[in-house]
Amino acid sequence: MKLYDHIRDGKTYIIAEMSGNHGGKLENALAIVRAAAAAGADCLKLQTYTADTITLDCRTDDFLVHDGLWKKRYLYDLYKEAYTPWEWHAAIKREAESLGMDFLSTPFDFTAVDFLETLGVELYKIASFEAVDIPLIRKAASTGKPVILSCGMASAEEIQEALDACRSVGNDHVVLLKCCSAYPTDFDTMNLRTIPDMRSRFGVPVGLSDHSEGSLASIAAVTLGAVVVEKHLCLASCQSVDSDFSLNETQFAQLVRDIRSTERALGKVNYAPSPAEAQSLAHRRSLYVAADIRKGEPFTAENLRSVRPAFGLHTRYYDELLEHGRAAKDLAFGTPLHWEDVDGVEPH
Incomplete structure (x- = not known):
């Protein structure tokens, strides 16, 4: 696993998030894996849930999306379309690791954690919406694997509670991600200057989960000390539930090049002539x-x-x-x- 090696070496850990961009086809999922590797991503990420493990098949107003990208869709229908079949996970993991990438997934309930453990995953991601699911956080952290925790919508007190949940089971290997849980995210709402404050306040490494358009915010985050950048990757040829705020193959490759160039430009503290x-x-x-x-x-x-x-x-x-x-x-x-x-x- 490259995560902590990169943090130690001052290199950004770049996660390619597949989410629902496979469009329900395994061949698309594997093509995204190959595109991520070709672009230079360090890690390929999935989301491990089914519609039944993440919500209820209920048609009341509570379960209806009222605005944004998925307006007027019921949660159950949305997740049924977007989920990644669990029987694909092993093949996707093999493909990612054969191409030199780490494999990561976001579990959304206890059964997902148990399933991912059977696959031998090396780290976990907690999504922003689950940052207040303390039992789930404890369950993932109790595996002893590093936990990457997205903090979209979370107050400082809620972030601390989530960290405390990890530490309560003896896991201090946590990376926080600054995040704005709006899809896509406007630059005005990102508040990237929070990144160094989070690092100072909570005493753990901090990165960015980026749902904005393009790669500008990710580059800015790296200059502010982000050690992880997570960005959605889609195929240019495939329209899906998440593609409107994802980078295609060409754009993601440019993101990786820009981050690596930014790292080179940041360099080290130096007052002597180069x-x-x-x-x-x-x-x-x-x-x-x-x-x-x-x-x-x-x-x-x-x-x-x-x-x-x-x-x-x-x-x-x-x-x-x-x-x-x-x-x-x-x-x-x-x-x-x-x-x-x-x-x-x-x-x-």
Whole structure:
């Protein structure tokens, strides 16, 4: 599992979320796995539920979506369409691992955790809507596997309660994800500056579950210290329940490239010239003779200037040389000034 190796090495752990983007076809699911691997994702993620394990087949107003992407759909019907058949999981996991990716899933009830344990999963994800399901969190955490916890809609107190639930069963291997549970998410509602505050407040690594359009928010999150980025991946050729806020194969590959380039650009704290800058050092400013000077003549603003390149004395000596310095010999226009050219000022 790459998660904590990446965190230790300062590399973002990139999760490709399949969700319902397979459109009910196993061949699409496997194509998404291959696309994730080709893009450079570290992990392929599923969601493990059925309509019956996540909600009730009830047609009252409580179970009807009233706005947003799935407006006027009943929860049971939506989840029946979007779920990933459990009999696919093993094949998807094998495909992901054969391509060098980790495999992760989000369980939505106790039976899902038990099922995923039979598959030998190495970590769990708790969805934002389940961040208040304390028994489920304890169940997943009690496996001893790392838990990635999305925090969409959660207050600071609810996040702490979820963390406490993990720790109550001896599991302190938790990563929090800043998240806005709106699909798609407007930039105005993301509040990414919360990421470093979460890290400081809760004392655990923090990442981003990104439902916004494009990759801009994910890149911004990495600059703020996000150690995990989760993004939905779909096939350009397949319209599904989640594709409106997912990246297609080409877009996801660009996301990965942009994150890796961002990591390179962030680098480390460094005040010295980089190796690439070394050749430019010669083009900084230094002191040069700006007009012919006879031996014994004083240096003036007319015959001594700070200019590019950098082969003369440092500019820090300019004022002192104008006040006390004289030419130790005849000096021609364009000569870089050195200490042997100076009388009246001791070399220092």
